[in-house]
Amino acid sequence: MANFDVVIVGAGPGGYPAAIRAAQLGASVALIEKEAAGGTCLNWGCIPSKTLIATAEAYHRLRAIPGLHSCSPTLDYAALVEHKNGVVKKLQSGVQQLLKANGVRSISGTASFTSRNRLAVTGSETIEAGHTILATGCTSLVPSFLPAHERIVDSRAFLDRVDLPKRLIILGGGIIGCEFACMAANLGAEVTIVEMLDDILLTLDPEIRATLRDHMEKAIGITVMTGAPLDEVSANNSCVQGNVGDKTIEGDLLIVAVGRAPATGKLGLEHAGIATDESGFITVDDFGMTSAATVYAIGDVNGRTQLAHAATSQGITVAENIVRKERTRMETLIPAAVFTSPEIGVVGLTEEEAAATGIDVLTGKFAFAGLGKAIAVGETVGFVKWVADKATDRLLGAHVIGAHATDLIAEAAVAIRSELTLEEIGRTVHSHPTLSEAWMEAAHAAHGTAIHAPPSRGK
Amino acid sequence: MGQMIIMPKLGQTVEESTIVTWRKNEGERIAKGDIIFEIETDKAVLEVESFYEGTLLKVFVQAGETVPVSVPVAFVGTPGDEIPDPSAGAPKPRPAPTPLSNPPSSSSPAPAPQPPATTETASAPKLSDPQPRKTTDSPERQAISPRARALVRRMAIDAANIKGTGLTNRIVEADVLEYLRTSRYDELRVTPAAVRLASREGIDVLALPPPPPGERIRVSDVERALEERPQKLSRMRQVIAARLTQSYTTTPHFFVTVGVDMTDLIALRTEHKANGGTYTVTDFILQSVVLCLKDFPALNSRTDGESVEWSSTVNLGVAVSLDEGLVVPVAHRAGDMTMAQLNERVRELVGKAREGSLKPDEMKGSSFTVSNMGMLDVENFTAIINPGESGILAVSSTRETPAVIDGEICARSIMKITLSSDHRLVDGATAAKFANAIKSKLEDMDLWQTLM
Numbered sequence: 001m002a003n004f005d006v007v008i009v010g011a012g013p014g015g016y017p018a019a020i021r022a023a024q025l026g027a028s029v030a031l032i033e034k035e036a037a038g039g040t041c042l043n044w045g046c047i048p049s050k051t052l053i054a055t056a057e058a059y060h061r062l063r064a065i066p067g068l069h070s071c072s073p074t075l076d077y078a079a080l081v082e083h084k085n086g087v088v089k090k091l092q093s094g095v096q097q098l099l100k101a102n103g104v105r106s107i108s109g110t111a112s113f114t115s116r117n118r119l120a121v122t123g124s125e126t127i128e129a130g131h132t133i134l135a136t137g138c139t140s141l142v143p144s145f146l147p148a149h150e151r152i153v154d155s156r157a158f159l160d161r162v163d164l165p166k167r168l169i170i171l172g173g174g175i176i177g178c179e180f181a182c183m184a185a186n187l188g189a190e191v192t193i194v195e196m197l198d199d200i201l202l203t204l205d206p207e208i209r210a211t212l213r214d215h216m217e218k219a220i221g222i223t224v225m226t227g228a229p230l231d232e233v234s235a236n237n238s239c240v241q242g243n244v245g246d247k248t249i250e251g252d253l254l255i256v257a258v259g260r261a262p263a264t265g266k267l268g269l270e271h272a273g274i275a276t277d278e279s280g281f282i283t284v285d286d287f288g289m290t291s292a293a294t295v296y297a298i299g300d301v302n303g304r305t306q307l308a309h310a311a312t313s314q315g316i317t318v319a320e321n322i323v324r325k326e327r328t329r330m331e332t333l334i335p336a337a338v339f340t341s342p343e344i345g346v347v348g349l350t351e352e353e354a355a356a357t358g359i360d361v362l363t364g365k366f367a368f369a370g371l372g373k374a375i376a377v378g379e380t381v382g383f384v385k386w387v388a389d390k391a392t393d394r395l396l397g398a399h400v401i402g403a404h405a406t407d408l409i410a411e412a413a414v415a416i417r418s419e420l421t422l423e424e425i426g427r428t429v430h431s432h433p434t435l436s437e438a439w440m441e442a443a444h445a446a447h448g449t450a451i452h453a454p455p456s457r458g459k
Numbered sequence: 460m461g462q463m464i465i466m467p468k469l470g471q472t473v474e475e476s477t478i479v480t481w482r483k484n485e486g487e488r489i490a491k492g493d494i495i496f497e498i499e500t501d502k503a504v505l506e507v508e509s510f511y512e513g514t515l516l517k518v519f520v521q522a523g524e525t526v527p528v529s530v531p532v533a534f535v536g537t538p539g540d541e542i543p544d545p546s547a548g549a550p551k552p553r554p555a556p557t558p559l560s561n562p563p564s565s566s567s568p569a570p571a572p573q574p575p576a577t578t579e580t581a582s583a584p585k586l587s588d589p590q591p592r593k594t595t596d597s598p599e600r601q602a603i604s605p606r607a608r609a610l611v612r613r614m615a616i617d618a619a620n621i622k623g624t625g626l627t628n629r630i631v632e633a634d635v636l637e638y639l640r641t642s643r644y645d646e647l648r649v650t651p652a653a654v655r656l657a658s659r660e661g662i663d664v665l666a667l668p669p670p671p672p673g674e675r676i677r678v679s680d681v682e683r684a685l686e687e688r689p690q691k692l693s694r695m696r697q698v699i700a701a702r703l704t705q706s707y708t709t710t711p712h713f714f715v716t717v718g719v720d721m722t723d724l725i726a727l728r729t730e731h732k733a734n735g736g737t738y739t740v741t742d743f744i745l746q747s748v749v750l751c752l753k754d755f756p757a758l759n760s761r762t763d764g765e766s767v768e769w770s771s772t773v774n775l776g777v778a779v780s781l782d783e784g785l786v787v788p789v790a791h792r793a794g795d796m797t798m799a800q801l802n803e804r805v806r807e808l809v810g811k812a813r814e815g816s817l818k819p820d821e822m823k824g825s826s827f828t829v830s831n832m833g834m835l836d837v838e839n840f841t842a843i844i845n846p847g848e849s850g851i852l853a854v855s856s857t858r859e860t861p862a863v864i865d866g867e868i869c870a871r872s873i874m875k876i877t878l879s880s881d882h883r884l885v886d887g888a889t890a891a892k893f894a895n896a897i898k899s900k901l902e903d904m905d906l907w908q909t910l911m
Contacts, residue, residue, distance in 0.1 A: 389652075391656075391659060392652055392655040392656045392659055392678075393652070393655050394651075394652035394655060394656070394678065395652070418650060418651075419650030419651060419652035419653055419677055419678050420650070420651050420652065421651045421652055421655055423651075424651050
């Protein structure tokens, strides 16, 4: 029987970095994957969707660039999908090379526990594991009231299509739903989002949400329906239909993006004594350890933060904890990047969350409309916002909506993790002319000392 | 013409009190009978109501500060009144405000022996200590220049460690800079937010444990230091600490334990209860103690090591455990009560203790105390004698225990009682006889038939 120090199940953005780090530290490592290296993120999530979104953004922008006339690009969606497939393939082979170069044994198949330290792998031999890291991720949740039909797809199936339907209904106003909606609308599709809750992206800062929704509805023409479920869904050869309240909506395709469920079905957790919560996510402690002492779980499957970079960070921490016998907590400050139009970046606490913990909250906001660079490049939608502790000036959260928000959030993540203060950000010189100046201005604004904003009344 | 509000004198022995909270703020209207502040004596927390009407113009003594009785604590008048200097004495001495009859919470195991009565009541306010004294022990305030103090605060360090070289050893900015240099402050790795928090909370960052290599002192480290920072004991706990330490270190305790067979008494009480009776097992124990104390004067006396003072009646203290600490309400003249009267009085006192409405007089003057931990599932324990007494009875849980009766092993309900005695007054034989006398009473069903 093959025997490894560390066996990792799932080669996604959590599993493969964990495998590489464990191998770097000298462990013998096996990585079991039933499909393609890179997981959902690389194959059916972040990477392919961002490839499409980049083109969609450019396509939308090209129509309104100052000084450019008669610029009317034509869309070849099939060529775009082909390009996307090329990107995926390239990254896939990059991951495979990295794994090989680090001496990780890649095993193709589906793993399931026969005991705490033993895994059966389909089409392969049984493996003995010193430690196991579960990184199996999650899959789209498709509610049972939806009929099975080719016009009703999840995000993964949508990305595999080579044509863009003209009329799109998106069920679910979360991150995936909103990103797909903006992308398709920017490419010219007629898009309707149906969200049962009172607003889209409900966990985000209310001002951020309002700015996004306003832009989605008014600037790119998405119909956003909130506060009522989609029901009586039916599909036939010509269209897919459903009711929202007393309205009937119709489209060529329905994308289901209502949530994700942990992929634990085939793992045989019960044979290893691994506990899950009521939603089926594997329960772990702050160090990533499951209820079985030699088994860890990282990424989406542990239900903590469903983001690729959270999985990567957890994977590396857990690999180090196992091989070096350390006890380092998994990071909890996880920035989130939302690739809507405009983009959104978030890290740390919202104003409401901070206030709920009893903190006297101080906020500082600065709109891109007041920033030279933003005006120059014609990207004046949106703002940045700091959330801080009034008593100590400590940064607690950062929120940005606007062009390049997903890159801009990186500075805020460093600042918050380093326990910087508003004053420190204000004193940090930010190069001009850049969008990053907004963070500095917003820090000053919190103290009422912004240069490029009028003094707020009442101070 | 306004009125000084003075710290009221709330009992014969109370010399000073601490203001716990102000219920009214400066500038607020006050009507007669309004609660203006709460004070804490060594016995209780009490609400103080106003005899006057007007506006609270000035508070002289802040919450947390302790001042002697009769010292002005605030001034009430009409806006525009000139606020007099409190140290000049109260204009128009008036009767002090009196506390309401229901203090929000109360305290203290038992009173110390009463000092001889002091000359009382109408004496002029004592102002020998006009400066309010902080209850939190602040070290002698150090002379420090404003610039130096601002720097100390910004750096989150402790000025007490800095040697002053200014006039009269005042700390000046240069001293702080020198201290920062010699203490290698700039090598300290600490996050900006951690410094701000430490500065705000008065935590010395140089005193924090150094971070592991490659890491910095973080907000969580400062928060930990804050949580670990010594907290002032509540007034109640301070009193408990002082009294119990005094008792345990100055009274030679010794302990005698006997096992009481409660089987018959429990059966009797079960039947009594089934017939609608209200006596609890505790009532039988208390009654037994009262009966025995009449026969053992040494245990109903107290001594300072030079003289002995006997109490002609039994004033029975009953320890009641509360979340904030222990209180010992006293059933005065318990020796003169019937069992029914004692039962009723104890029930009333315990109820008041639980709701925090005991009056100071109901917590003093006990001659012997019973502490019952029977409900806490303990095999046996010893109690510390309350100052001013010579014994305390610790009552433990009743347990099914194999016992030998007439050579046969059988299951009996045995309860251990342990008597703590002051060996200066009570000899071993006396204590043993007293403990066994209680045992005999509890095991004597004929006695209870006559008493119940």
